[in-house]
Amino acid sequence: MADIARHVGVSRPLVSIVLRGVDGASEETRRRVLEAAAELGYRPDSLARGLRSNRTRNLGVVFALRRPFEVELVEDMFPVVEELGYHLLLGATTPGRGQEAVIDELLRYRCEGLIVVGPELHGHRLDPIVEEVPVVEVGRSVTRGPVDVVGNDDALGTRQAVDHLAALGHRRIAFVDGGANPGAEDRRSGYRAAMADHGLAREIRVVPGGYTEDEGAKAAQTLLAERLPTAVIASNDLSAIGLLDSMLRAGVTVPEELSVVGYDDSRFARLPGIDLTSVRQDIPQMAQLAVHAVVERLDLSPRAPKKVALPPQLVIRGTTSPPRPERAPELGAR
């Protein structure tokens, strides 16, 4: 920048004024400065700028690089963030780098706000951070403190799955649990509540599982060892796919003998050859709400924490159909 100033024959601050596009410089100066900048290949220094101005306009987003759902969410944040005049700083968690380390790194870069996708931190560990910068959590249903939360109504999602299956005539609907993964708890409770509402409380069956194909396959083994239900809701797509495979290998036809529903409507579910009925979350909207929530706290005055749970949508594909007629004696059973 000093180069430009010397080149044009003006002072450094004046160059700064021109390059920032604020007013306080004559058209003539402006033109000559911009010309020189282009000629000299000037590139603004974000470090110096952030340091001096105390305003980086950086938003940090913490997410897991290995969760396609979160990656997609982040991708959808970019246009929103840019439009609001901010930059997105990616804080990727990996098996060797937890959320805490990532958040710390983002704050060292003076992020002004933080979007935490799939929060894993216990409330009190997040507390000191929340006092420093606005935080929005994406994908957690309940939290403490002045934190905005944007989530998916996971309980409603599994409820929709149960409704769909019940409408098809299913009664024995099992659920493959997601353990401690993000959203798993709500998905489980939504299943339980919906089953009860359909008068199927006695049919509730929660099988231990997880968010991976292996765990889905294991759940399938559990189900195969006992009396098979007529339908299964898995707590995410991957476990549904693992389960699907084990079932097919065991000679169970889908959807004739067993209907299967996944959760996430990921690319995997849409894959021809899988064609999985699944619960879709509105990812673009979650991205937009999350970004707006942080920016509002930054640009506007403080306000009460906002907790949003978006309604998901069941996407019906080829893995669900009415159950086979039960054997006669079943009629009498209650």
Added chain:
Amino acid sequence: MADIARHVGVSRPLVSIVLRGVDGASEETRRRVLEAAAELGYRPDSLARGLRSNRTRNLGVVFALRRPFEVELVEDMFPVVEELGYHLLLGATTPGRGQEAVIDELLRYRCEGLIVVGPELHGHRLDPIVEEVPVVEVGRSVTRGPVDVVGNDDALGTRQAVDHLAALGHRRIAFVDGGANPGAEDRRSGYRAAMADHGLAREIRVVPGGYTEDEGAKAAQTLLAERLPTAVIASNDLSAIGLLDSMLRAGVTVPEELSVVGYDDSRFARLPGIDLTSVRQDIPQMAQLAVHAVVERLDLSPRAPKKVALPPQLVIRGTTSPPRPERAPELGAR
């Protein structure tokens, strides 16, 4: 940091010495400074540090958030980068943000080196950047200038696929082209060369395609409209899956009537229910080589550009088998 200095009663530079862990401070001072730092919740400021020291130890990586292959590659870079004492700055390209914009942003943060995955920039657009910082390109086979290149030997990959199919007895082996996508050119030429080497030059058949499921499905239609080959090599997994689906829908059995090979050995290929024979790239090693290449240029003296092409490995799964015996007249045909 000034706070700590005041709190402990020493000068600021001394605090800096302690916090950086270099020597030049007494044990006693060290202890008291660290204590105060913990107490005051001190967090180093990367901006100020980078600005003053002219050494950010940042490595920028440019990659596409929507390409799982690249995301996986980036994930594998983290441990390598950390071990070498650097930080990875993620520069994600999205549909709305091209490589040029992303690189520019990374350089504003004073990245000392750049890893460009799936380079899209024409040589001359990269030139001015290469003069500023060390650059390594990942996934391009030929480039100009003093740029390190770490890639996959894509031509060898398709060659392995042809070898495998030829060994099984296939002769009419078609290839679904990848158009202008990264690596596609080499995959095509590897196919051509391998076919010729097997004396199958007359059987060469390149069908227009791409890297998406839709393009794979379209290629399937092209193939179905004419005489079906006994095997198809797709230029990536997704197009193989699209093709697979169209074939199955058309009543073609796989692998009995048609063997299918993909490329990338992505998660999709490994999916039970897909179980696609595919060409695997050694992602962890590519990550390691790429990072080391940049860091070497940074830490060591300049040296000639290094061009590495890693040998891929064919992973044989369920979509390939010997062809059905041809009808008798075929014997006489040449």
Added chain:
DNA sequence: TTGTAAGCGTTATCAC
């Protein structure tokens, strides 16, 4: 071992 002075590239403040 410790302190002092200076400066990294930029912007804020206030004069002119």
Added chain:
DNA sequence: GTGATAACGCTTACAA
């Protein structure tokens, strides 16, 4: 409309 000066938080160089 323009320019001088100081300051952001930290590290380097050198002196004590």
